Amino acid sequence: xxxxxxxxxxxxxxxxxxxxxxxxxVKSITxxxxxxxxxxxxxxxxxxxxxxxxxDPFIHLDQMGEVEYAPGEPKGTPWHPHRGFETVxxxxxxxxxxxxxxxxxxxxxxxxxxxMTAGAGILHIETPPESLVMSxxxxxxxxxxxxxxxxxxxxxxxxxxxxxxDVALLSSADGGALLRVIAGEVDGHFxxxxxxxxxxxxxxxxxxxxxxxxxxxxxxxxxxxxxxxxGFVGDEARPVQTGQLTVFGEGDTIVVRAANQQEAxxxxxxxxxLGGAPIKEPVAWMGPFVMxxxxxxxxxxxxxxxxxxxxxxxxxxxxxxxxxxxxxxxxGAKLGGDSKxxxxxxxxxxxxxxxxxxx
Numbered sequence: 001x002x003x004x005x006x007x008x009x010x011x012x013x014x015x016x017x018x019x020x021x022x023x024x025x026v027k028s029i030t031x032x033x034x035x036x037x038x039x040x041x042x043x044x045x046x047x048x049x050x051x052x053x054x055x056d057p058f059i060h061l062d063q064m065g066e067v068e069y070a071p072g073e074p075k076g077t078p079w080h081p082h083r084g085f086e087t088v089x090x091x092x093x094x095x096x097x098x099x100x101x102x103x104x105x106x107x108x109x110x111x112x113x114x115x116m117t118a119g120a121g122i123l124h125i126e127t128p129p130e131s132l133v134m135s136x137x138x139x140x141x142x143x144x145x146x147x148x149x150x151x152x153x154x155x156x157x158x159x160x161x162x163x164x165x166d167v168a169l170l171s172s173a174d175g176g177a178l179l180r181v182i183a184g185e186v187d188g189h190f191x192x193x194x195x196x197x198x199x200x201x202x203x204x205x206x207x208x209x210x211x212x213x214x215x216x217x218x219x220x221x222x223x224x225x226x227x228x229x230x231g232f233v234g235d236e237a238r239p240v241q242t243g244q245l246t247v248f249g250e251g252d253t254i255v256v257r258a259a260n261q262q263e264a265x266x267x268x269x270x271x272x273x274l275g276g277a278p279i280k281e282p283v284a285w286m287g288p289f290v291m292x293x294x295x296x297x298x299x300x301x302x303x304x305x306x307x308x309x310x311x312x313x314x315x316x317x318x319x320x321x322x323x324x325x326x327x328x329x330x331x332g333a334k335l336g337g338d339s340k341x342x343x344x345x346x347x348x349x350x351x352x353x354x355x356x357x358x359x
Contacts, residue, residue: 002092002205002270004111004164004180012171015179015187017213024222024251026234027054032063032225032243042067044243046225046272052285052359054247056221056278057197059085059145059290060352063227063243063272066093066140073136076127079312081304082118084153084290086146086196089114090182090203094139095132100124101310104159111164113182115193119148119155121300121309142227142272144201149279150292152196166192176210176258179203184276187215199276204256206231206269211257220275222248229269230259242266285357294356 006012032044046061076096089096095109100116101123108114116124128139148155168181168189179186183193184200193201200220206212206229216222224233224246232239233246233256240246248254258269282292289300303309 006169009171009175009178012169013189014171014173015215017173018215021253022251023235023253023255024248026236026238027247027249029240030245046245052283057147057276059147062143064141068138069136071134071136079123079125080288081123081309082288083121083300085118085148087116088144088146091141095129096126097129098126101312102157106161113162115160115162117158117196119157122157123310123312146197146199147279147290148196150281160194162193172212177204177206177212197276201274204271204273206258208258208262209260214254216252216254218252219277221278222254222275224256225272227270227272228266229262231269232257283359285353287352
């Protein structure tokens, strides 16, 4: 059950249905593979198998959980670097701590979002609080990576909190869907998240049998990830289910309908809807760095190993591990050297590619 709900959806502002609006056609539907991240929490890789050009300006999206942890089981990630993009972590249920080497961070829970601009470089750590490790409990959320244009990749690191109470709450035209706008604009209503790259990000809950016809900017791409439930996308009514990503084509309306019958554990259709203005710049990506060229990515690894992305705060020094030297050949670029565990830890912390990806 999502943390942010309302007792009476009829009192919320309603998005309008525009007569003659062009429904976006479905370009593709892909199924996210499942795996484990960081110290072992389960994830679905929502963008796996989709061309980066279709995702632009987005790079990476993980659905974390939904999982019910026993005491002692909650997991997090070790300290790791980032450069060249933003991370957006949205917690639907549960609690997560975040700290970075610039003093940013805090605790987010039940509908909160933490928005970190890595910019020129940052180190951070994401972990469940000790209380959750001791007690166990439900954990469910998303982490999204939003690319930065070349002109902003070297901007100073920044951090913002987006609290659940501040998200914009809307209703679909017929009252059958609750929309939580985290960032960007929907039908003249704005979410609280401040973005470096023009995007819209929202979480929608669609009641069984209800249809959502969502106005969407023509100059944005449109992606809908089904986080729970069963439904149909587009006026073509193509079926989708939990763990599937729909990429839509051109138009000004996103159409999704929830199936009449849903499972007892997921009585409604839960959607993560996002889109943005494509940056249309070259992308070079490996591990925790998203830049424009292979050379810039290799430079990021070297800068990290030299400590130019900052250092782990003294109180966390016990978490630091030796760092492996960089294989500077760049061909099939991977980290080299004898210290394989540390290299693998840096590359694999978010299930990001361990080979250079260019597009």
